Amino acid sequence: xxxxxxxxxxECGPNIAEKVDIDKVINEVSSIEDVAVIEKxxxxxxxxxxxxxxxxxxxxxxxxxxxxxxxxxxHEKTFMEVCENADMxxxxxxxxxxxxxxxxxxxxxxxxxxxxxxxxxxxxARVRYHLSLEKKEIESNPDVLVIGGGIAGIEASLQLASxxxxxxxxxxxxxxxxxxxxFEKIFPGMKPTSHILNEKIQEINTNENIKVFTxxxxxxxxxxxxxxxxxxxSTTEENEPTEFNVGAVVLATGSTLFNPEKAPQYGYGKFDxxxxxxxxxxxxxxxxxxxxxxxxxxxxxIIHCVGRDEKGYCSEICCMYSLKFARYLKEKIPNVxxxxxxxxxxxxxxxxxxFYEQTKEKNVEFIRSSDVEVTKKEDQLNINYKDENNxxxxxxxxxxxxxxxxxxxxxxxxxxxxTGISQDEEGFFAEEHExxxxxxxxxxxxxxxxxxxxxxxxxxxxxxxxxxxGKILSSLIPGKKIEPEVKVSHIxxxxxxxxxxxxxxxxxxxxxxxxxxxxxVVNEVICRGCGNCVAACPSGAASIKHFKFNxxxxxxxEAVK
Amino acid sequence: xxEKDQNLDVLVIGAGIAGIEASLMLSKxxxxxxxxxxxxxxxxxxxxxxxVFSNMECSTCMVAPIQQELLQDKNINxxxxxxxxxVKGSSGDFxxxxxxxxxxxxxxxxxxxxxxxxxCPISIKNEFEEGLSERKAIYVPCAGALPNVPMxxxxxCLRFKGKKCTACQEACMFEAINYNQKDEKLxxxxxxxxxxxxxxxxxxxxxxxxxxxxxxxxYTALEFERLYASNGPTEGNIVLKNxxxxxxxxIIHCVGRDEKGYCSSVCCLYxxxxxHYLKSKIPEIKISELYTDLSIPGKSHQKFYEKMKETKVxxxxxxxxxxxxxxxxxxxKYNNGIGxxxxxxxxxxxxxxxxxxxxxxxxxxxxxxxxxxEYGFFKEENPDSSxxxxxxxxxxxxxxxxxxxxxxxxxxxxxxxxGKILSSSK
Numbered sequence: 001x002x003x004x005x006x007x008x009x010x011e012c013g014p015n016i017a018e019k020v021d022i023d024k025v026i027n028e029v030s031s032i033e034d035v036a037v038i039e040k041x042x043x044x045x046x047x048x049x050x051x052x053x054x055x056x057x058x059x060x061x062x063x064x065x066x067x068x069x070x071x072x073x074x075h076e077k078t079f080m081e082v083c084e085n086a087d088m089x090x091x092x093x094x095x096x097x098x099x100x101x102x103x104x105x106x107x108x109x110x111x112x113x114x115x116x117x118x119x120x121x122x123x124x125a126r127v128r129y130h131l132s133l134e135k136k137e138i139e140s141n142p143d144v145l146v147i148g149g150g151i152a153g154i155e156a157s158l159q160l161a162s163x164x165x166x167x168x169x170x171x172x173x174x175x176x177x178x179x180x181x182x183f184e185k186i187f188p189g190m191k192p193t194s195h196i197l198n199e200k201i202q203e204i205n206t207n208e209n210i211k212v213f214t215x216x217x218x219x220x221x222x223x224x225x226x227x228x229x230x231x232x233x234s235t236t237e238e239n240e241p242t243e244f245n246v247g248a249v250v251l252a253t254g255s256t257l258f259n260p261e262k263a264p265q266y267g268y269g270k271f272d273x274x275x276x277x278x279x280x281x282x283x284x285x286x287x288x289x290x291x292x293x294x295x296x297x298x299x300x301x302i303i304h305c306v307g308r309d310e311k312g313y314c315s316e317i318c319c320m321y322s323l324k325f326a327r328y329l330k331e332k333i334p335n336v337x338x339x340x341x342x343x344x345x346x347x348x349x350x351x352x353x354x355f356y357e358q359t360k361e362k363n364v365e366f367i368r369s370s371d372v373e374v375t376k377k378e379d380q381l382n383i384n385y386k387d388e389n390n391x392x393x394x395x396x397x398x399x400x401x402x403x404x405x406x407x408x409x410x411x412x413x414x415x416x417x418x419t420g421i422s423q424d425e426e427g428f429f430a431e432e433h434e435x436x437x438x439x440x441x442x443x444x445x446x447x448x449x450x451x452x453x454x455x456x457x458x459x460x461x462x463x464x465x466x467x468x469x470g471k472i473l474s475s476l477i478p479g480k481k482i483e484p485e486v487k488v489s490h491i492x493x494x495x496x497x498x499x500x501x502x503x504x505x506x507x508x509x510x511x512x513x514x515x516x517x518x519x520x521v522v523n524e525v526i527c528r529g530c531g532n533c534v535a536a537c538p539s540g541a542a543s544i545k546h547f548k549f550n551x552x553x554x555x556x557x558e559a560v561k
Numbered sequence: 562x563x564e565k566d567q568n569l570d571v572l573v574i575g576a577g578i579a580g581i582e583a584s585l586m587l588s589k590x591x592x593x594x595x596x597x598x599x600x601x602x603x604x605x606x607x608x609x610x611x612x613v614f615s616n617m618e619c620s621t622c623m624v625a626p627i628q629q630e631l632l633q634d635k636n637i638n639x640x641x642x643x644x645x646x647x648v649k650g651s652s653g654d655f656x657x658x659x660x661x662x663x664x665x666x667x668x669x670x671x672x673x674x675x676x677x678x679x680x681c682p683i684s685i686k687n688e689f690e691e692g693l694s695e696r697k698a699i700y701v702p703c704a705g706a707l708p709n710v711p712m713x714x715x716x717x718c719l720r721f722k723g724k725k726c727t728a729c730q731e732a733c734m735f736e737a738i739n740y741n742q743k744d745e746k747l748x749x750x751x752x753x754x755x756x757x758x759x760x761x762x763x764x765x766x767x768x769x770x771x772x773x774x775x776x777x778x779x780y781t782a783l784e785f786e787r788l789y790a791s792n793g794p795t796e797g798n799i800v801l802k803n804x805x806x807x808x809x810x811x812i813i814h815c816v817g818r819d820e821k822g823y824c825s826s827v828c829c830l831y832x833x834x835x836x837h838y839l840k841s842k843i844p845e846i847k848i849s850e851l852y853t854d855l856s857i858p859g860k861s862h863q864k865f866y867e868k869m870k871e872t873k874v875x876x877x878x879x880x881x882x883x884x885x886x887x888x889x890x891x892x893x894k895y896n897n898g899i900g901x902x903x904x905x906x907x908x909x910x911x912x913x914x915x916x917x918x919x920x921x922x923x924x925x926x927x928x929x930x931x932x933x934x935e936y937g938f939f940k941e942e943n944p945d946s947s948x949x950x951x952x953x954x955x956x957x958x959x960x961x962x963x964x965x966x967x968x969x970x971x972x973x974x975x976x977x978x979x980g981k982i983l984s985s986s987k
Binding site: 012013014015043045046073077155159160186188189191196308312313314315316344345346347348349350351352353354357368388389424426428433434435436437438439454455456458459460462463464465466467468469470471473474475477 | 578582586587589590591613615616618623624627629633670672674676734735818822823824825826854855856857858859860861862863864867898899934936938943944945946947948949964965966967968969970972973974975976977978979980981983984
């Protein structure tokens with residue numbers, strides 16, 4: 001095919017014109033092979049400039065376009081749109097940055113002119129090897145799979161379900177509600193949990209667009225954003241798995257507690273009347289706080305930060321629920337002595353300090369301590385600790401409540417494997433970006449919420465569920481097709497040596513291995529074009545569209561010649 | 562109201578990280594968004610930070626791509642230098658009046674070359690740089706601000722004081738400067754409103770014991786952020802007022818916590834981040850962090866703390882702090898954890914003041930007809946449930962305007978508010 005490359009140099013007012021000898025640039029570049037036309041213009045990004053470019057493409061029947069102007073960050077999109085308007089494939093265009101990377105930073109006009117020529121020559125060399133790329137559109141399924149029937153999963157399901165969108169809610173136990181069903185009240189509002197929870201569960205059960213699977217587990221979730229194939233299996237019966245398709249998945253698998261038997265100094269499992277926070281919630285909700293011998297405790301110690309050192313993180317909610325426990329105790333056993341053994345009080349946010357102060361007013365003791373150890377002394381438990389002066393102290397109590405670290409549920413690894421997402425060092429699901437993409441994962445269409453992601457309170461959990469629902473509602477719209485990335489990787493079947501290196505570096509699970517042909521295969525719908533596989537491939541089989549070896553090589557060759 | 566009568570457009574107030582997130586998500590769902598921002602730029606307070614905890618990512622690099630996306634998004638009507646003046650109606654059918662101040666620089670013609678700054682004869686303190694450097698009467702707040710279009714500050718521009726200066730107009734090659742622009746009153750109709758107006762920090766001047774504004778080299782956290790910023794007043798060089806490099810720094814946590822009655826959630830972590838800022842520029846510097854309780858919740862933050870401790874920072878649990886000047890030295894007096902009096906001579910003090918609701922919060926609450934809590938933050942309808950629901954249906958509250966929080970939690974709330982809006986008309 002005959003190439004007709006059009007080259008257009010933007011003066012950018014005085015910004016480029018004063019620093020670069022544009023006429024000299026035109027003179028030097030015009031003789032390059034395939035350059036059909038070269039012109040300068042005052043301001044190509046202006047309405048006039050865009051119109052001019054569009055007319056030029058049509059008038060000269062250009063096959064490729066090079067614009068020498070500003071940074072691609074500023075106007076690459078602008079000029080790609082011009083191409084589209086002129087019926088030219090927008091990927092047959094290249095922008096040479098002769099403003100930010102040349103005119104603005106080069107003092108000497110001759111030097112700047114030379115550099116501009118190099119940059120434009122390089123862009124011409126590159127664009128010559130550009131190929132047309134087409135946007136694809138694929139059908140998507142708007143339905144959603146929610147794994148975990150605790151408050152996080154319940155909230156997400158309620159936000160998402162509609163007449164246009166079915167939700168499949170899978171819970172491994174026999175009922176919905178998760179850990180919350182054990183709590184009498186929740187901080188800081190101290191309203192009965194049952195009020196909030198029962199109403200929501202009722203809503204779930206009466207919603208025709210939510211299909212609830214209790215006593216079930218997800219066995220398989222294969223596919224990509226818009227198209228996952230799911231298999232759900234009963235954990236109690238020997239049935240064939242239920243199969244359905246969804247477009248997105250929300251992981252709300254919750255948390256469990258660090259087992260305090262792993263930190264033997266607290267006497268858990270060894271002495272009677274040493275409880276975990278969950279044991280205590282369960283005892284409290286049944287109506288009576290009592291010792292093993294049936295008596296009512298006169299003194300209770302709450303030990304914070306159990307397992308914090310072992311786990312290496314602060315579980316965020318233990319200080320607050322310990323305060324809540326103090327209130328439970330003072331309410332039900334007015335004369336009980338309650339002592340909190342803590343290291344640092346972690347009560348961030350606008351409501352928590354007030355809650356602490358109001359709890360303290362109820363004659364609750366706070367003892368800043370370290371090296372806490374629980375031993376047995378006659379009928380009582382002895383708390384041995386070091387105070388702030390490093391002095392050894394002790395306190396006799398009837399009951400000990402431990403606040404153990406929050407851990408991901410035991411099956412988090414299995415779920416991560418099934419869905420192909422990553423976990424962090426602690427086993428929590430890893431977010432796509434800690435700050436700006438907190439509920440997304442590196443696999444598009446799979447979202448993480450609640451304590452499965454990191455320890456948090458109920459309000460924050462609900463916010464995350466709504467956030468994940470927001471992400472799905474804004475990107476997976478019933479009837480609307482989805483557009484995958486265009487500049488994706490391709491692995492050449494004939495060059496691939498089957499070493500599987502690419503599989504280990506792909507962050508998105510976009511590469512699979514064809515066992516029959518013994519080659520790696522890229523799923524173009526999942527690939528985001530990051531280039532990891534290209535860099536890692538030892539045989540040169542992997543390449544990214546629009547960043548092919550020859551395109552970059554030819555560009556570099558001219559730039560450094 | 563029938564669903565078909567519901568207006569699907571959304572008003573987002575505040576173009577910080579939370580407002581940007583909400584706007585982009587709504588646009589993705591094909592919603593028309595009016596994004597009202599009272600300053601001339603987007604990015605809010607986040608763009609003042611050089612790096613963010615805990616992975617120390619460059620903040621500008623994190624935010625710039627989404628700022629750029631915002632500017633190029635055709636569903637988003639960004640209204641800078643604008644404020645909401647009146648809101649009437651109810652969920653699904655709000656009528657909003659906006660006052661849009663003139664920028665006096667045409668957004669379409671300006672290419673952001675900055676040629677207009679140089680000839681301007683006026684020089685005044687730059688508020689964006691916390692007053693640590695000067696700007697002209699025509700200016701962008703910092704290099705890299707987006708949109709990269711200057712504004713004229715009519716309080717200080719000679720022309721708007723009756724003089725005949727046209728220096729900036731003469732310097733502009735694109736006829737972008739238009740002194741005849743007028744403030745505009747805009748009327749909008751929207752179905753829902755997201756309020757993301759951010760925060761201020763407490764002014765430590767009101768707490769004289771910290772010596773702020775009385776003693777040189779006592780900085781607030783935001784001032785220190787700008788001192789370290791590569792696009793800031795010192796281009797990232799941490800220097801004392803006398804031009805020397807500091808040798809001993811005290812970082813004081815919880816400034817104003819007792820007075821405000823709440824923990825601001827982010828100060829411990831950013832104070833630890835400052836430790837990294839200081840050590841990376843001045844490896845031999847001695848740092849003392851004066852704190853009461855370390856509040857570093859969440860899965861990644863303790864590791865960050867432990868990594869920061871490796872830099873040999875002195876973590877001192879304290880109470881009753883006083884910053885004094887003794888001769889040429891700054892002396893920080895404090896009680897240690899067990900009540901013993903101590904002194905710490907330093908040459909620089911960084912204060913971590915409490916996070917407060919933004920200045921416009923109470924006025925805006927009245928305009929919107931939503932409640933504020935006892936601290937002045939927008940109040941959530943139910944503290945045990947979703948924190949983004951305000952006291953008025955159709956109005957959602959996100960980010961630090963609802964309460965002190967980090968970037969992650971602000972972004973989550975923004976996404977949640979969008980979830981609520983999209984879910985209500987699904």
